[in-house]
Amino acid sequence: xxPKKNNVLIIDDDIGLMQAMEIVLDSYGIGLSKFTEPIAxxxxxxxxxxDVLVVNYLMSMxxxxxxxxxxxxxxxxxxxxxxxxxxxxxxSIDIMRSLDIQAFFExxxxxxxxILLIESGYKYVEQMNEIKQMSMTISNFGVEIATVxxxxxxxxxxxxxxxxxxxxxxxxxxxxxxxxNDEDRKILSLAANFHDxxxxxxxxxxxxxxxxxxxxxxxxIKLHPVIGETILASSETFKDALPLVxxxxxxxxxxxxxxxxxxDEIPYLVKVIxxxxxxxxxxSRRVYRDGYTLEDALAEIKRSAGxxxxxxxxxxxxxxxxxxxxxxxKTIPREK
Numbered sequence: 343x344x345p346k347k348n349n350v351l352i353i354d355d356d357i358g359l360m361q362a363m364e365i366v367l368d369s370y371g372i373g374l375s376k377f378t379e380p381i382a383x384x385x386x387x388x389x390x391x392x393d394v395l396v397v398n399y400l401m402s403m404x405x406x407x408x409x410x411x412x413x414x415x416x417x418x419x420x421x422x423x424x425x426x427x428x429x430x431x432x433x434s435i436d437i438m439r440s441l442d443i444q445a446f447f448e449x450x451x452x453x454x455x456x457i458l459l460i461e462s463g464y465k466y467v468e469q470m471n472e473i474k475q476m477s478m479t480i481s482n483f484g485v486e487i488a489t490v491x492x493x494x495x496x497x498x499x500x501x502x503x504x505x506x507x508x509x510x511x512x513x514x515x516x517x518x519x520x521x522x523n524d525e526d527r528k529i530l531s532l533a534a535n536f537h538d539x540x541x542x543x544x545x546x547x548x549x550x551x552x553x554x555x556x557x558x559x560x561x562x563i564k565l566h567p568v569i570g571e572t573i574l575a576s577s578e579t580f581k582d583a584l585p586l587v588x589x590x591x592x593x594x595x596x597x598x599x600x601x602x603x604x605x606d607e608i609p610y611l612v613k614v615i616x617x618x619x620x621x622x623x624x625x626s627r628r629v630y631r632d633g634y635t636l637e638d639a640l641a642e643i644k645r646s647a648g649x650x651x652x653x654x655x656x657x658x659x660x661x662x663x664x665x666x667x668x669x670x671x672k673t674i675p676r677e678k
Contacts, residue, residue: 349391350460351375353383353409354398354425359449366453372460380409387413392420394463396447396456399426399433407433410441419470421463423447423456484577488536491573495541504675505622510534511673512618519662526611532579533586533615540570540587564599567591586615595649613652617643617659620651625674636663636670 350372354360360376367374375392377383380403387395395413399406406424413420425447426432432446444466445459492506513534517527541549544566548559555563571588574580580587589603589612596604608616624639634642640660647656663670 349373350394350396351377351383351387351392352396353377353380353401353406354396355401355403356398356449363453363456367457367460370457372457380404384409384412387420388416393467394421394423394460396423396425396460399424407437407441407443410443414441418442419467421445421466423459423463425449484579488539488574488577488580491542492536492539495539505626506535506538508622508626508673508675509537509615509618512621513615515666515669516614516618516659516662519666520614520658522614529582529586530611530615533583533590533611534618536574536580536583537570537587537590537615537619538566539573540566540568542573543569564591568600585609586612590615590619592616593650594652598650608652613655617651617655620646621659621663627675633675636667636674640664 350367352360352363352374354376355378357378360374360378364374364376375386377386380401386392395410397406397409410422410424413422422441422443423445424433424438424443427449432448433443437443438446445462447456447459496504496506510531513530514527517530522530544562548555548562551559567588567590571584574587575584586609588600589598589608592598592601592603592608592612594605594608594613596602621639621643624634624642625636627633640663643651643656643660647653
């Protein structure tokens with residue numbers, strides 16, 4: 343393969359060796375960034391992507407493994423070659439493994455050996471990128487399949503139709519109000535969009551029943567969070583969203599399902615999505631009642647605080663809904 347220019351970085355206090363190495367690598371079309379100061383080198387690695395890092399193990403200022411430890415905090419993918427003046431001074435196997443150092447180069451050896459190690463590094467990085475791309479493709483495929491199933495549920499259940507979309511809208515806006523980080527917002531959005539996907543496994547006779555459910559039928563409905571978790575668990579994409587899918591019907595007082603979690607046993611993001619799910623359920627029209635007005639829905643959220651819903655988050659949701667009154671009124675489904 344044809345290596346990219348200047349994507350190998352070396353850290354060493356032996357300037358003469360680095361200059362000799364640069365000449366040899368240049369003849370193979372491999373550019374080299376040279377650093378004697380570890381701090382400057384680490385800053386460069388943070389700013390610009392490099393495929394291969396070559397580090398001297400024993401330097402006057404700091405040992406090479408300490409540098410690698412700092413690099414691994416922000417770059418898990420770079421291929422690292424640790425070098426030393428003699429095999430007797432080489433780092434231990436334990437050090438190499440713990441820091442994910444892929445190769446060792448003895449300074450007294452021919453530069454040909456280093457060239458081969460660097461080319462192995464290029465191949466390693468290329469393979470890792472291919473695997474990463476494959477994983478992304480599988481993940482995207484998983485989302486596509488989940489979307490198909492979600493749409494199948496929407497198609498047969500008028501209530502579920504667009505419900506998950508609105509819960510996702512509320513969850514994202516409420517998360518912004520709570521100043522949640524981007525990762526938590528991503529998890530919330532994913533879970534909200536697919537939290538009811540388990541209803542695909544509920545018989546139509548139960549899911550679409552117009553009248554009151556029997557106790558047995560209600561127990562069947564209560565299976566949908568577990569079914570949803572099982573469906574989504576097949577894709578790595580949903581790993582962090584699974585607890586939200588499984589537990590979105592848990593209650594603070596422990597009377598929810600499927601696991602009867604209570605209080606602090608319920609994860610924070612589950613509490614967030616539960617409030618958004620409850621609010622949309624209240625403001626949506628059902629077979630047996632019209633949708634609540636905004637005022638009545640917030641009053642019900644207040645009444646449910648501390649029993650069904652988290653009290654602190656319920657109060658924050660009410661504050662949020664009052665502040666974002668226009669947005670909420672636009673999102674609430676209109677009666678048809």
